Amino acid sequence: xxxxxxxxxxxxxxxxPKQWYxxxxxxxxxxxxxxxxxxxxxxxxxxxxxxxxxxxAEQELNDKDPYIDIPQEILDFYKMYRPxxxxxxxxxxxxxxxxxxxxxxxxxxxxxxxxxxxxAIAQAYYAKKQGLKGVTTETGAGQWGTALSMACAYLxxxxxxxxxKVSYEQKPFRREVMRTYGADVTPSPSNTTNIGRKILEQxxxxxxxxxxxxxxxxxxxxxxxxxxxxxxxxxxQVLLHQSVIGLETMAACxxxxxxxxxxxxxxxxxxxxGGLISPFMGRKLRGEADYEFIAVExxxxxxxxxxxxxxxxxxxxxxxxxxKMYTLGSGxxxxxxxxxxxxxxxxxxxxxxxxxxxxxxxxxxxxxxxFEAAEQFARVEGILPAPESSHAIRVAIDEALKCKETGExxxxxxGLTGTGYFDMVAYQKYNDHEMSDYIPSDEEIAKxxxxxxxx
Amino acid sequence: xxxxxxxxxxxxxxxxPKQWYxxxxxxxxxxxxxxxxxxxxxxxxxxxxxxxxxxxAEQELNDKDPYIDIPQEILDFYKMYRPxxxxxxxxxxxxxxxxxxxxxxxxxxxxxxxxxxxxAIAQAYYAKKQGLKGVTTETGAGQWGTALSMACAYLxxxxxxxxxKVSYEQKPFRREVMRTYGADVTPSPSNTTNIGRKILEQxxxxxxxxxxxxxxxxxxxxxxxxxxxxxxxxxxQVLLHQSVIGLETMAACxxxxxxxxxxxxxxxxxxxxGGLISPFMGRKLRGEADYEFIAVExxxxxxxxxxxxxxxxxxxxxxxxxxKMYTLGSGxxxxxxxxxxxxxxxxxxxxxxxxxxxxxxxxxxxxxxxFEAAEQFARVEGILPAPESSHAIRVAIDEALKCKETGExxxxxxGLTGTGYFDMVAYQKYNDHEMSDYIPSDEEIAKxxxxxxxx
Numbered sequence: 001x002x003x004x005x006x007x008x009x010x011x012x013x014x015x016x017p018k019q020w021y022x023x024x025x026x027x028x029x030x031x032x033x034x035x036x037x038x039x040x041x042x043x044x045x046x047x048x049x050x051x052x053x054x055x056x057a058e059q060e061l062n063d064k065d066p067y068i069d070i071p072q073e074i075l076d077f078y079k080m081y082r083p084x085x086x087x088x089x090x091x092x093x094x095x096x097x098x099x100x101x102x103x104x105x106x107x108x109x110x111x112x113x114x115x116x117x118x119x120a121i122a123q124a125y126y127a128k129k130q131g132l133k134g135v136t137t138e139t140g141a142g143q144w145g146t147a148l149s150m151a152c153a154y155l156x157x158x159x160x161x162x163x164x165k166v167s168y169e170q171k172p173f174r175r176e177v178m179r180t181y182g183a184d185v186t187p188s189p190s191n192t193t194n195i196g197r198k199i200l201e202q203x204x205x206x207x208x209x210x211x212x213x214x215x216x217x218x219x220x221x222x223x224x225x226x227x228x229x230x231x232x233x234x235x236x237q238v239l240l241h242q243s244v245i246g247l248e249t250m251a252a253c254x255x256x257x258x259x260x261x262x263x264x265x266x267x268x269x270x271x272x273x274g275g276l277i278s279p280f281m282g283r284k285l286r287g288e289a290d291y292e293f294i295a296v297e298x299x300x301x302x303x304x305x306x307x308x309x310x311x312x313x314x315x316x317x318x319x320x321x322x323x324k325m326y327t328l329g330s331g332x333x334x335x336x337x338x339x340x341x342x343x344x345x346x347x348x349x350x351x352x353x354x355x356x357x358x359x360x361x362x363x364x365x366x367x368x369x370x371f372e373a374a375e376q377f378a379r380v381e382g383i384l385p386a387p388e389s390s391h392a393i394r395v396a397i398d399e400a401l402k403c404k405e406t407g408e409x410x411x412x413x414x415g416l417t418g419t420g421y422f423d424m425v426a427y428q429k430y431n432d433h434e435m436s437d438y439i440p441s442d443e444e445i446a447k448x449x450x451x452x453x454x455x
Numbered sequence: 456x457x458x459x460x461x462x463x464x465x466x467x468x469x470x471x472p473k474q475w476y477x478x479x480x481x482x483x484x485x486x487x488x489x490x491x492x493x494x495x496x497x498x499x500x501x502x503x504x505x506x507x508x509x510x511x512a513e514q515e516l517n518d519k520d521p522y523i524d525i526p527q528e529i530l531d532f533y534k535m536y537r538p539x540x541x542x543x544x545x546x547x548x549x550x551x552x553x554x555x556x557x558x559x560x561x562x563x564x565x566x567x568x569x570x571x572x573x574x575a576i577a578q579a580y581y582a583k584k585q586g587l588k589g590v591t592t593e594t595g596a597g598q599w600g601t602a603l604s605m606a607c608a609y610l611x612x613x614x615x616x617x618x619x620k621v622s623y624e625q626k627p628f629r630r631e632v633m634r635t636y637g638a639d640v641t642p643s644p645s646n647t648t649n650i651g652r653k654i655l656e657q658x659x660x661x662x663x664x665x666x667x668x669x670x671x672x673x674x675x676x677x678x679x680x681x682x683x684x685x686x687x688x689x690x691x692q693v694l695l696h697q698s699v700i701g702l703e704t705m706a707a708c709x710x711x712x713x714x715x716x717x718x719x720x721x722x723x724x725x726x727x728x729g730g731l732i733s734p735f736m737g738r739k740l741r742g743e744a745d746y747e748f749i750a751v752e753x754x755x756x757x758x759x760x761x762x763x764x765x766x767x768x769x770x771x772x773x774x775x776x777x778x779k780m781y782t783l784g785s786g787x788x789x790x791x792x793x794x795x796x797x798x799x800x801x802x803x804x805x806x807x808x809x810x811x812x813x814x815x816x817x818x819x820x821x822x823x824x825x826f827e828a829a830e831q832f833a834r835v836e837g838i839l840p841a842p843e844s845s846h847a848i849r850v851a852i853d854e855a856l857k858c859k860e861t862g863e864x865x866x867x868x869x870g871l872t873g874t875g876y877f878d879m880v881a882y883q884k885y886n887d888h889e890m891s892d893y894i895p896s897d898e899e900i901a902k903x904x905x906x907x908x909x910x
Contacts, residue, residue, distance in 0.1 A: 006468045007534040013461045079462040080546070080837045091535070091609075109564050111839045111874070153834040154546075173628075173879035177839060179886045180830055375635055379608040382535045384566045384632060419566070421876040424628035431634045 008085040009252040016083055017247035020070055020240045023278040024063035024350060026285040029357055031063070031236065031349035032324035035311060040455050043321050051218060051320075052237075053126040053228050059237040066282070068240065070122075071129075077121045077154060078244070081110035086252040087416075091380040093400070100403035102396060103258065104416040105249045105276065106383065111177070112147035114386065114418030115272050116232050119241035120147035123230040124155050133226035134158025138188065138213030141341035141388070142167055142174030143418060144232030149181035160227075162188040162216045166207035174422045188213035195219055195317040209333050210344055215317025233269025234314065234323070234348050242275020245415065250279045253413075260291060260413040262399055266391035267295040267304065267362070268341050270348030276415040281354065293360035294399075295351065296391040298370075300438045301334040303327055303347045304355055304362035306445055310452050312346055322453060325352040329448030335438035339367055339426035340387030345448075365394045366437040371430040373397050374420070386418035387426055463540040464707040471538055472702035475525055475695050478733040479518035479805060481740040484812055486518070486691065486804035487779030490766060495910055498776050506673060506775075507692075508581040508683050514692040521737070523695065525577075526584075532576045532609060533699070536565035541707040542871075546835040548855070555858035557851060558713065559871040560704045560731065561838065566632070567602035569841065569873030570727050571687050574696035575602035578685040579610050588681035589613025593643065593668030596796035596843070597622055597629030598873060599687030604636035615682075617643040617671045621662035629877050643668035650674055650772040664788050665799055670772025677774075688724025689769065689778070689803050697730020700870065705734045708868075715746060715868040717854055721846035722750040722759065722817070723796050725803030731870040736809065748815035749854075750806065751846040753825075755893045756789040758782055758802045759810055759817035761900055765907050767801055777908060780807040784903030790893035794822055794881035795842030800903075820849045821892040826885040828852050829875070841873035842881055 024030060033042035048057035059068065070078075089102040107115035127135050134157050139145025145161040152159035161183050168175060168187035178185050188208045189196040193216040199206060206212075214231070221229035232238065253260065263280055265273030273295050283289040295304055303326045313330040314320040327346040334343045347355075354360050367387070374390035376397070377383070385393060396414040403410050420427065429435040479485060488497035503512035514523065525533075544557040562570035582590050589612050594600030600616040607614035616638050623630060623642035633640050643663045644651040648671040654661060661667075669686070676684035687693065708715065718735055720728030728750050738744040752759055758781045768785040769775040782801040789798045802810075809815050822842070829845035831852070832838070840848060851869040858865050875882065884890045 010465050077837075111833065111837055111876075113876075150834075150837055154837065172883070173876075176879040176883045176886060177876075180833060180839065180882050182834065378566065378635060379605075379637065382532075382566055382605055382609065384635065421566075421568075421628070421632075424631040427635050428627070428631045431631060 005088065005256045005258070007090065008087045009256060010085050011083040011248055011251055013079065015251055016078070017244055017251070018070055018075065019067040021243040021247055021279045021282060022062060022066055022068060022240050023281050024236060025066035026282045027353065029353055031353045034321040034323055037318060037322050050222060051229050053130050053132070055126045056123060056237050059240055060235060071125060074122055074125050081117065083248050084109060086249055089381055092377060095376070095380045096397065096400050096404065098400040098404045099407060099409045100400040101409070101411045102400055103260070103411070103413045105245060106416045107245060108383070108386065108416065108419035112143055112150055113421060114143040114147065115242060115245055115275065116144045116147035117150060118244050118275070119232060119238045119271065120144070120151040122241040124148065124151035124157055127228055128155045128157055132157070132228055134160065135228055135230045136160040136217040136221040137230050137232065138162045138210060138217045140164045140167055140210045140343060142171050142422060143341070145183065145185070146174060146177050147232070148230065149178040149183035152183065153181040159183040160220060161185045162190070162213040164188055164208040164210060164213050170425055171422055188216050190216060193219045199316070209316060211316035211330055214315035215319055218315065218319050233271035234344065234346065236350055238271045239274035239278065239348055239350050242271050243278040245272070245275040246277060246279040249276065249413070259411060261410045262292045262294065262412045264294045264296060264392045264395050264412065264414040266342060266388050266415070266417060267297050267347065267351065268388065269344045270351035272415050272417045274348055274351050277360070281359065284359065294395055295355065295360055295362040296395045297362060297364050298334070298338060298342050298391065299364040299366045300338045300440065301328065301343050302364040303345065305364045308449050308452070309352060309356050312452055314346065323349050325349050326355065328445055329451050331451055332448040337436050337438050339429070339435070340423060342388050342391065363395055365391055368435050368437055370394050371435060383416070384420045385416060386420045387423050389415070389417040392416070460543065460711045460713070462545065463542045464711060465540050466538040466703055466706055468534065470706055471533070472699055472706070473525055473530065474522040476698040476702055476734045476737060477517065477521055477523060477695050478736050479691060480521035481737045482808065484808055486808045489776035489778055492773060492777050505677060506684050508585050508587070510581045511578060511692050514695055515690060526580060529577055529580050536572065538703050539564060541704055544836055547832060550831070550835045551852065551855050551859065553855040553859045554862060554864045555855040556864065556866045557855055558715070558866070558868045560700060561871045562700060563838070563841065563871065563874035567598055567605055568876060569598040569602065570697060570700055570730065571599045571602035572605060573699050573730070574687060574693045574726065575599070575606040577696040579603065579606035579612055582683055582685070583610045583612055587612070587683055589615065590683055590685045591615040591672040591676040592685050592687065593617045593665060593672045595619045595622055595665045595798060597626050597877060598796070600638065600640070601629060601632050602687070603685065604633040604638035607638065608636040614638040615675060616640045617645070617668040619643055619663040619665060619668050625880055626877055643671050645671060648674045664771060666771035666785055669770035670774055673770065673774050688726040689799065689801065691805055693726045694729035694733065694803055694805050697726050698733040700727070700730040701732060701734040704731065704868070714866060716865045717747045717749065717867045719749045719751060719847045719850050719867065719869040721797060721843050721870070721872060722752050722802065722806065723843065724799045725806035727870050727872045729803050729806050732815070736814065739814065749850055750810065750815055750817040751850045752817060752819050753789070753793065753797050753846065754819040754821045755793045755895065756783065756798050757819040758800065760819045763904050763907070764807060764811050767907055769801065778804050780804050781810065783900055784906050786906055787903040792891050792893050794884065794890070795878060797843050797846065818850055820846055823890050823892055825849050826890060838871070839875045840871060841875045842878050844872040847871070
């Protein structure tokens with residue numbers, strides 16, 4: 001039964017999810033286990049607990065429980081910026097002249113500017129509960145580092161962020177937001193870690209990479225008393241926390257009788273896509289409904305569409321567990337002309353398995369077409385989107401234009417993960433017609449994949 | 456009768472205001488009329504229509520009608536980012552240990568980053584309705600220019616923005632947001648106008664001022680076919696449009712039985728303060744309720760607390776009508792160490808008259824204490840506030856701390872006008888302990904006031 005649908009749907013506090021949904025419980029083919037890089041045996045909670053907080057290690061390995069209670073303290077924090085609105089893109093539909101109905105779940109209405117805060121507060125909470133002094137992490141584009149800084153400031157935890165050097169220099173304002181929240185931000189690679197010093201020695205002029213920043217953050221966590229490492233994407237625990245996006249979306253859809261045909265999300269490590277689609281995927285896996293899911297990745301870093309499904313290192317320093325995932329090889333670094341995030345070489349093992357099982361599809365898009373979509377969206381919908389989110393906008397527009405040709409009245413739903421207020425350097429390049437595209441050659445990808453671990 | 460109060464109150468679409476409230480209709484002492492700078496006679500709609508759109512000129516002079524219908528097209532646009540939430544600052548209360556209840560109306564959840572969009576869409580709409588090609592304006596900190604760019608992009612109007620040169624250079628990202636929305640942004644003073652050329656000749660190294668940018672924008676509007684000038688603050692029409700803030704706030708308060716004792720707003724030209732307090736002031740003027748209203752201004756630009764209530768020029772070029780207002784003199788420019796907006800020499804004639812009638816009080820605060828409040832607020836409430844808004848936060852905290860001493864359980868309400876994402880240069884200065892305060896001397900103010908027009 002459908003009620004009159006408001007422009008923006010905000011759930012009531014009482015309708016907000018009280019549990020996260022763990023899609024692994026409903027997957028027939030479970031994601032492959034994390035392996036110990038030394039023994040190649042599946043990692044145990046005990047082993048993972050040296051790097052991650054204990055409860056997060058348990059969540060990481062839990063592929064049985066479909067629902068996990070959200071602690072009250074996290075629910076309280078969620079209330080500060082959630083529920084996020086589910087918005088009907090009336091103006092975009094009108095501008096496109098499409099018969100399709102377009103909805104987006106907007107996660108950018110908080111100071112971190114993205115959905116990353118959903119997992120940051122969860123991870124910080126468990127660290128606090130365990131009595132830790134603080135956490136370490138890496139950040140690329142900066143959303144995750146900002147989110148974690150906010151969560152740590154709220155809980156009174158110390159926060160050490162290794163920020164990929166190129167971002168540290170190009171995004172001084174992101175850095176200042178983190179400092180305002182009391183975080184300690186170091187450009188990576190740095191002289192503060194063994195791995196950082198080693199990389200600087202080998203590649204003196206390097207501007208860093210996510211893989212390298214992860215290695216530094218992990219090294220500091222395992223070698224400092226009272227610290228653990230936390231990560232903003234890729235991990236199954238992160239997808240679990242991010243399921244709050246999909247759960248709210250599904251509750252809003254159910255409340256108003258909205259039935260999405262196609263659900264679209266941008267995918268770097270998979271945190272937003274996984275979180276958005278999880279509960280819908282659960283229905284599909286249980287045979288209760290059907291949806292088309294589309295993962296959108298940059299053509300310059302195409303792990304799903306051109307990578308290999310194999311065990312790989314998660315970081316440059318090879319200190320992390322091995323994960324089976326769609327990967328371009330841990331040494332793959334997207335071309336320097338690539339703007340924004342979504343530059344990780346691998347993909348969440350949950351998303352990878354679902355993709356391998358053909359339960360989701362994937363598409364890669366070039367960045368000038370992404371910024372074209374971003375600008376069109378900004379002008380009619382009034383929100384300046386993050387470059388990452390704009391990958392999903394691109395494909396949502398493409399799908400809506402197909403409907404215009406066919407006359408189909410599809411319902412298209414996409415995740416608008418964040419805002420682009422700290423990405424104006426990229427917008428400026430686009431405005432000045434100085435942005436270009438880059439598609440790695442087959443040889444380039446093959447060369448990177450040749451270094452996958454062999455066993 | 457009070458219901459359970461949610462953390463954030465969002466009105467239903469059906470509860471959103473359909474009319475603006477014109478506080479002048481309920482004022483016993485009306486604001487003094489705008490005067491023709493040549494004849495010193497009250498401006499007529501006819502005269503104002505050369506500079507402003509016709510309907511806006513009518514609104515400017517209308518001190519009779521208490522309610523004015525909001526056109527449907529504007530209501531549709533409001534739905535894209537309104538209602539804004541009224542938030543209970545539970546975390547701030549807890550951090551302060553105050554028995555006071557603190558609420559804030561948060562206007563920053565839109566890409567312009569502030570409340571300015573409420574009037575931008577109204578002014579752009581009337582320009583479009585009149586069949587104009589475009590509008591011209593000035594912007595200082597950049598919120599108004601961004602808001603107007605968004606409104607013009609939405610309606611397909613041309614938008615020419617004169618941006619105070621120091622902001623243009625220090626805030627390149629604000630400029631890029633405007634460009635992304637298709638606006639033409641020129642640093643002021645510029646060579647594109649007579650007044651700009653004259654000022655550049657007299658003061659070759661000048662970094663500009665709002666008063667000068669206004670003169671340039673007005674010159675372009677009156678000398679270009681199909682253009683009119685629009686302004687983001689000070690004018691009575693702007694306060695009329697901004698009454699949507701107060702109306703939503705009052706509806707939310709009434710719905711949940713919240714009775715504010717003290718209502719606080721930052722005040723530069725007065726648009727936010729006037730909009731927030733208008734409907735509450737209406738009740739006070741009609742004897743239906745009583746509130747304490749506090750206008751907060753920067754100590755470096757203290758028009759209410761140290762200015763003179765007199766007719767003055769609104770712009771440097773003296774091409775605009777004369778307004779009776781609390782003013783520091785049209786030549787007054789706040790010290791270069793002043794961060795953020797609220798740097799206009801005068802104050803809305805509505806706010807000025809209410810202040811002169813002792814219906815509102817005013818306080819000035821120094822910027823380091825403002826940033827201290829901003830940081831404290833950001834860390835516990837999760838929103839990084841604009842420097843302007845943080846003036847109100849400062850006084851809200853001060854009032855809440857007084858309650859802690861006295862044990863009073865006051866209800867304090869303040870306007871959180873926007874976010875500080877484009878103000879990280881100022882935050883960086885604060886983080887690096889490089890921010891200082893400046894209070895103009897009595898001599899400095901007297902010297903500036905000596906140039907008030909004499910008649």
